[in-house]
Amino acid sequence: MKNHVQESSDSEILKDRIREYALKSGALVFGVASPEEISKRSPEGHSPKDFLPNVRSVVVIGGGKMLAGAMRCRDPKWVGVIGSQKLRQVKEISFKLAEYIEELGYYAIPYASYSLANGIWDPDISIKLCAELAGLGTRSLAGGIVLNPKYGFLFYSIILTSAPLKPDEPLKESVCPHPSCVRMWERNHTTPCLKACPECLSGEIENGRIKWMKYNRLLCYPKANWSRVGFQKALLDIINESDPEKRKMMVLGSRFTSLVSALAYSIVSAQCYRCTSVCPVGREFRAKR
Amino acid sequence: MYAISPELYRKYRDEVLNLSNSIQGGRKRGLSVEEIAMKLGLDVRDVKEILSIAEKDMPFQEWEKADRFKEKRSD
Numbered sequence: 001m002k003n004h005v006q007e008s009s010d011s012e013i014l015k016d017r018i019r020e021y022a023l024k025s026g027a028l029v030f031g032v033a034s035p036e037e038i039s040k041r042s043p044e045g046h047s048p049k050d051f052l053p054n055v056r057s058v059v060v061i062g063g064g065k066m067l068a069g070a071m072r073c074r075d076p077k078w079v080g081v082i083g084s085q086k087l088r089q090v091k092e093i094s095f096k097l098a099e100y101i102e103e104l105g106y107y108a109i110p111y112a113s114y115s116l117a118n119g120i121w122d123p124d125i126s127i128k129l130c131a132e133l134a135g136l137g138t139r140s141l142a143g144g145i146v147l148n149p150k151y152g153f154l155f156y157s158i159i160l161t162s163a164p165l166k167p168d169e170p171l172k173e174s175v176c177p178h179p180s181c182v183r184m185w186e187r188n189h190t191t192p193c194l195k196a197c198p199e200c201l202s203g204e205i206e207n208g209r210i211k212w213m214k215y216n217r218l219l220c221y222p223k224a225n226w227s228r229v230g231f232q233k234a235l236l237d238i239i240n241e242s243d244p245e246k247r248k249m250m251v252l253g254s255r256f257t258s259l260v261s262a263l264a265y266s267i268v269s270a271q272c273y274r275c276t277s278v279c280p281v282g283r284e285f286r287a288k289r
Numbered sequence: 290m291y292a293i294s295p296e297l298y299r300k301y302r303d304e305v306l307n308l309s310n311s312i313q314g315g316r317k318r319g320l321s322v323e324e325i326a327m328k329l330g331l332d333v334r335d336v337k338e339i340l341s342i343a344e345k346d347m348p349f350q351e352w353e354k355a356d357r358f359k360e361k362r363s364d
């Protein structure tokens with residue numbers, strides 16, 4: 001029987017191998033969260049063990065750093081589509097990584113927003129919570145997105161696994177607000193993200209920390225107007241229109257055509273990225289010649 | 290196809306939205322569908338329906354307004 005020291009060094013080696021594979025596959029950051037810690041902070045039925053009974057670790061990867069060019073693009077439609085492509089890339093890495101973990105002999109299952117199949121935004125497991133517990137970042141004033149201290153805004157994905165990996169520690173310091181945002185707050189009582197989107201975002205900074213924040217996802221969602229929700233909304237308007245001539249204009253018009261094209265070609269614009277493009281965290285990666 | 294009664298929807302729409310994570314704030318997390326159902330004494334299926342409809346239940350003009358909002362980005 002292996003002793004404790006042997007077991008923990010095996011676990012370190014295993015974690016190193018998985019990390020190395022994740023980074024080689026395109027992830028920018030890697031961490032491990034404890035399923036027990038996730039459970040403590042989650043509603044009943046939303047814990048890793050509810051989906052994989054013998055789960056021992058939750059691997060978290062982050063990546064899909066937005067192209068610097070996209071953040072400066074004059075046409076916001078491009079940004080939205082590039083963003084959804086980036087999210088897809090991170091999900092693909094998580095699928096590859098799950099395959100790799102299974103090759104090493106452990107169960108692994110990537111979580112890729114399966115909750116959308118329920119038709120509502122009620123995540124099975126909170127990816128933000130996992131990313132925080134894995135020490136990859138902290139929540140921000142910009143819609144509570146988890147900001148990584150090095151890269152700023154990233155997409156995250158998780159893999160539940162039976163592999164015994166040592167969990168990482170959450171960050172000791174909050175990434176948000178950035179010191180320049182604190183200075184801006186002291187001068188003008190606003191921050192770059194709050195100023196960029198006063199409709200969806202509100203909050204306050206006190207003593208250099210977030211005092212409170214509010215994110216109205218209901219208002220953020222329509223900004224992603226290339227989405228299935230946009231299609232549903234337009235369809236309802238069309239059905240309710242009693243004038244056949246006007247209905248024709250609506251069905252054949254550019255708005256509905258763009259929504260139908262988005263469905264046909266799986267184009268999703270999940271965000272407008274205005275709040276994240278002005279955030280100073282990770283700005284050095286968005287500065288090019 | 291199952292559809293909840295419009296009366297039930299109207300009665301609980303705001304409460305369900307406020308309890309959910311549609312509007313997020315601070316460290317306090319929104320409630321899950323099951324938790325909302327328990328709190329309001331409703332069926333889980335009905336809460337799911339209310340939430341699904343309420344999240345999109347705003348005038349289509351909001352979507353059109355979004356175009357103008359996004360255009361401002363390139364100012």
Ligand code: SF4
Binds near residue numbers: 196219220275
């Ligand atoms: S993504 Fe756009 S609409 Fe949503 S909070 Fe950020 S700036 Fe506002």
Ligand code: SF4
Binds near residue numbers: 192
């Ligand atoms: S702009 Fe400043 S306050 Fe807003 S999310 Fe970024 S660091 Fe936080």
